[in-house]
Amino acid sequence: MNKEATPTAPSAKDPSGPPAVKAAPKRRFGGTPAQILSALKFYKYLAYATGVMLLLLVVELIIRYAFSSVLVAGGTDTAGAAHGFGLVNIDGGVMPITGGVNLSTTVLIVHGWMYVIYLIADFRLWTLMRWPFSRLVLIALGGVVPFLSFFVEAKVHKEVVAEVAANPKAGKRY
Template sequence: MSETNPAQPNDTPAGSGVPTAAAKRRFGGTPAQILGALKFYKVLAYATGTMLLLLCIELIVRYGFHSVLMAGGTNSVTGASHGFGFVGSDGVVTGGVNVSTLVLIVHGWMYVVYLIADFRLWSLMRWQFGRLVLIALGGVVPFLSFIVEGRIHKEVLAEVAANPKAGKRY
């Protein structure tokens, strides 16, 4: 989706054959920077979306079945060692790693990095603020990151291809 300002003419000055400077699309970086930011955003969108789905499953197991996923530890009632699996959230297994809590932590930090990738792409493309909010929602609404990523990817490639001279020159 191309952003045009209706107050700016999209035609050429009389007889010059060159578009006016006000009608040109400008990016916040070079095409190589934009494509690099797009690749970073794509990787983080898929990783964050996957972690969000794991988080949803973890929350269903935790609050729906009152269980957590544990790796290692010892059963405090029987004294037997615990391998890997679901246990009641009543604290029967001591020690070990609570994989359910690990999913929560990893998703939280991954979402922070996802927001950085969103902001970088948004600032290089010089989009409106609402677009940043929509992209950021992809990390908190299940499946939305996959849908938004596909649309943003196509749009960025189309805008960069349509405006080859819109990038900054360094």
């Protein structure tokens, strides 16, 4: 007679058996999958826009401090001639063009406000995913370090989609 051995669970006194496997904690989101994916889409657009504006800001700062120039559109120079579009030398901190739009300053302002909206998108995604605070800080750094927003966004996007797919019932709270 061929008797098959049936595996038995190790007793508490027998430490030679495999350790008991703990069940993974049930994943809970702060919103529904649709809300999370919507927040992810908003975050993605803001991450790319903020990354592009940050690169423009870096170029603007190089032009300003390395070449003592700013980008200006329109206005008139000190001789009364019309200025179209181009770099203007700002020796001594004085711009010799009156009127017109200082595009260098515009880049600074637009990036600043876009970063604020980017932080709101980060916060929304962070709260819906219920991640630790350190994760929010890492994502927020994406809008401060050039090129980092593109890499962080790709990583976050991949992780959020995978977590939502792996836990389809985690967001059904109502």
